[in-house]
Amino acid sequence: MTTEELFAKQTEEQARQQSLKNRILCCTAAGCVSCGADSLRHALSTEIEAQGKAGSVEVCGTGCMGLCGRGPLVYSTADRKLYGGVTAENAPALVSDNELDRMALAPNAVDLEMPFFSKQVKIVLANSGRVDPEKLNDYIAVGGYQSLAKALEEMNPRQVAEEIKKSGLRGRGGAGYPTGLKWELVAKQVPTTKYVVCNADEGDPGAFMDRSVLEGDPHRVLEGMAIAGYAVGARQGYIYVRGEYGLAIQRLQTAIKQAEREHLLGSRILEQGFQFRIDLRIGAGAFVCGEETALIASIEGKRGQPRQRPPYPPAKGLWGAPTLINNVETFANVPTIIERGAEWFAGIGTPSSKGTKVFALAGKIANPGLIEVPMGATLRQILFEIGGGVKGQKLKAAQTGGPSGGCIPEELLDTPVDYESLAKIGSIMGSGGLIVMDDTSCMVDVARFFMEFCMDESCGKCIPCRAGTLQMHDILERITSGQATDEDLEMLKSLATLLQETSLCGLGQTAPNPVVSTLKYFGEEYAAHIHEKRCPAGHCQMQPAEQEVTA
Amino acid sequence: MATLTTPQVSAVAVKDNREKMLDRAMSRHQYSGDALIEVLHTAQELYGFLSPELLKSIAHKLRLPPSRVLGVATFYHFFSLKPKGEHTFVVCLGTACYVAGGLGLIGRLEHRCAKSGQTTPDGKVSVETARCIGSCGLAPAVIYDGKVMARVTPEGIETELDKIGVK
Numbered sequence: 001m002t003t004e005e006l007f008a009k010q011t012e013e014q015a016r017q018q019s020l021k022n023r024i025l026c027c028t029a030a031g032c033v034s035c036g037a038d039s040l041r042h043a044l045s046t047e048i049e050a051q052g053k054a055g056s057v058e059v060c061g062t063g064c065m066g067l068c069g070r071g072p073l074v075y076s077t078a079d080r081k082l083y084g085g086v087t088a089e090n091a092p093a094l095v096s097d098n099e100l101d102r103m104a105l106a107p108n109a110v111d112l113e114m115p116f117f118s119k120q121v122k123i124v125l126a127n128s129g130r131v132d133p134e135k136l137n138d139y140i141a142v143g144g145y146q147s148l149a150k151a152l153e154e155m156n157p158r159q160v161a162e163e164i165k166k167s168g169l170r171g172r173g174g175a176g177y178p179t180g181l182k183w184e185l186v187a188k189q190v191p192t193t194k195y196v197v198c199n200a201d202e203g204d205p206g207a208f209m210d211r212s213v214l215e216g217d218p219h220r221v222l223e224g225m226a227i228a229g230y231a232v233g234a235r236q237g238y239i240y241v242r243g244e245y246g247l248a249i250q251r252l253q254t255a256i257k258q259a260e261r262e263h264l265l266g267s268r269i270l271e272q273g274f275q276f277r278i279d280l281r282i283g284a285g286a287f288v289c290g291e292e293t294a295l296i297a298s299i300e301g302k303r304g305q306p307r308q309r310p311p312y313p314p315a316k317g318l319w320g321a322p323t324l325i326n327n328v329e330t331f332a333n334v335p336t337i338i339e340r341g342a343e344w345f346a347g348i349g350t351p352s353s354k355g356t357k358v359f360a361l362a363g364k365i366a367n368p369g370l371i372e373v374p375m376g377a378t379l380r381q382i383l384f385e386i387g388g389g390v391k392g393q394k395l396k397a398a399q400t401g402g403p404s405g406g407c408i409p410e411e412l413l414d415t416p417v418d419y420e421s422l423a424k425i426g427s428i429m430g431s432g433g434l435i436v437m438d439d440t441s442c443m444v445d446v447a448r449f450f451m452e453f454c455m456d457e458s459c460g461k462c463i464p465c466r467a468g469t470l471q472m473h474d475i476l477e478r479i480t481s482g483q484a485t486d487e488d489l490e491m492l493k494s495l496a497t498l499l500q501e502t503s504l505c506g507l508g509q510t511a512p513n514p515v516v517s518t519l520k521y522f523g524e525e526y527a528a529h530i531h532e533k534r535c536p537a538g539h540c541q542m543q544p545a546e547q548e549v550t551a
Numbered sequence: 552m553a554t555l556t557t558p559q560v561s562a563v564a565v566k567d568n569r570e571k572m573l574d575r576a577m578s579r580h581q582y583s584g585d586a587l588i589e590v591l592h593t594a595q596e597l598y599g600f601l602s603p604e605l606l607k608s609i610a611h612k613l614r615l616p617p618s619r620v621l622g623v624a625t626f627y628h629f630f631s632l633k634p635k636g637e638h639t640f641v642v643c644l645g646t647a648c649y650v651a652g653g654l655g656l657i658g659r660l661e662h663r664c665a666k667s668g669q670t671t672p673d674g675k676v677s678v679e680t681a682r683c684i685g686s687c688g689l690a691p692a693v694i695y696d697g698k699v700m701a702r703v704t705p706e707g708i709e710t711e712l713d714k715i716g717v718k
Binding site: 286450 | 583584585586587588589591592619622623626627628629630644645646647649650651681682683684685686687688689690692698699700701
């Protein structure tokens with residue numbers, strides 16, 4: 001496909017879609033599928049046939065529409081309305097163009113003006129819920145692959161990297177390294193064999209952003225990677241995706257095949273000199289593989305154990321070659337930055353953190369789901385305006401950053417969400433999991449839960465992490481069963497510092513964060529467990545004999 | 552960690568079609584040792600689990616030391632060196648599911664079936680836990696034979712167990 005053909009295809013597909021009387025977009029992301037979206041979609045197709053509207057009404061599966069708590073979700077272009085909790089019984093009304101029939105849908109209508117939608121700014125999720133992730137034409141219709149065309153035709157590789165640098169985009173995997181700078185580092189390397197790797201090993205418990213992006217808009221990530229390949233001079237890319245994400249893997253495989261067939265990936269991209277292949281590498285369930293050097297070892301078919309840095313992957317990465325590693329969400333931002341320009345992107349967010357961030361809202365919240373907000377929005381806005389507040393009990397803490405992050409108490413909810421502000425209060429941006437806890441959650445037990453996670457997931461290479469997480473977990477276990485003393489608490493604090501300072505990789509260095517932050521903000525809960533042998537949340541069983549069985 | 556004392560796959564079974572399919576997967580990667588994880592994924596898909604014979608044969612064909620193959624197979628949670636039960640319950644214990652009561656579900660399964668990570672002696676049900684299956688909006692979630700069940704209650708687990716005739 002040439003660029004002209006790409007534009008022609010876009011016009012053609014747009015015209016086709018507009019000629020339809022109704023397009024019924026049916027969310028087929030994991031959340032909606034588990035409450036019956038597949039059978040609903042089937043019922044809609046059958047109903048279209050039954051009403052003899054095959055030529056004028058079409059049903060498409062799309063990625064996540066965001067409001068997972070109200071699934072299955074369906075959007076109808078005929079009346080531009082979103083419907084929640086739809087069942088097969090609603091199918092005749094959804095397909096019908098009779099006003100009276102459609103009245104029956106009123107109770108299912110979701111208010112698109114509600115803060116959940118109106119307060120969001122969508123870049124990464126712009127197409128999620130709008131395009132069919134299994135149809136290349138759908139992506140082309142909304143301007144897909146035009147950023148790649150623009151980069152190849154109007155810019156040289158250096159200008160592309162420069163544009164990303166000017167945009168102020170920072171790594172969305174959690175650490176926040178400036179993306180443009182990383183691209184330049186790789187571009188500057190002398191060796192001609194280079195690699196681009198997309199880190200889709202989203203292991204944080206409570207995070208499902210990357211999964212939703214891959215499931216809902218896989219071509220966006222492929223396009224972002226191809227642009228990166230052009231900028232740094234790589235011909236081969238890998239996506240390292242979690243083995244648990246079956247649907248994402250399947251959709252990526254389909255998307256790669258489609259793009260290769262149309263010369264949007266592979267050799268002679270857009271009939272120009274640039275070539276770039278993308279292969280999938282399926283992870284096998286090791287959290288530590290989210291660390292870049294462990295991820296590289298895993299792609300090479302080895303045990304996923306990190307190694308000492310430097311040399312950093314931009315100098316020596318996959319098979320010793322210069323390697324660019326970015327997160328899914330980072331790559332997903334790239335096509336839009338190239339399309340709309342660095343200035344536009346830099347206009348969103350705060351002075352140090354530009355653009356938007358996708359969060360996965362979960363836990364005790366009214367609207368669990370997937371959201372995208374401009375950087376600098378406060379946690380209170382996210383939780384209470386978009387998230388709809390806490391269900392039932394009073395909010396106790398918001399947890400960001402998974403096992404490497406921290407628990408943020410109610411009084412700090414006015415903290416703006418950007419890399420520096422979150423770090424200042426002892427948490428991290430992380431990849432974007434945001435879990436709300438209420439009065440029934442015991443913060444000591446939450447710290448124990450995360451420590452158990454890190455203990456299990458420690459790769460065992462360096463001693464501080466291997467032995468330290470075990471010791472810290474032991475102490476936390478004793479605290480939650482009412483057997484700990486003040487000395488234990490002192491030991492816990494000193495171990496926390498030791499792990500932070502001496503572990504080899506990010507897993508061990510950040511493993512104490514949940515402990516440190518809960519000690520800082522919920523110290524009285526630790527005291528109650530130790531001195532009064534009492535759990536204020538009523539969660540922990542204080543008789544050692546009745547300890548909970550954990551996996 | 553899992554050990555090598557696992558039930559054996561009969562020599563006959565290894566000689567069937569699956570062997571050919573596994574060979575095809577290895578040749579697609581030019582029998583390169585770098586593709587070990589891909590090959591193990593395919594092997595597990597075909598055979599359900601990785602037996603010692605299977606691991607040895609993979610090591611031989613990819614020209615890798617058996618220790619490296621075993622090392623990789625035991626490092627990653629995804630690979631199983633033991634056969635799975637007829638039905639599998641994977642209880643998510645990610646943060647959202649944990650906070651929403653995932654432990655109660657595990658308790659119920661362990662009470663009626665087997666300890667987490669194990670299979671009932673009759674080979675009917677395997678009980679497993681996951682670190683987060685990314686379905687946090689549906690907490691607590693359980694993957695039952697590959698399908699995600701949302702907002703599961705201990706009673707819901709009981710119902711499913713009754714359906715498949717677990718005592």
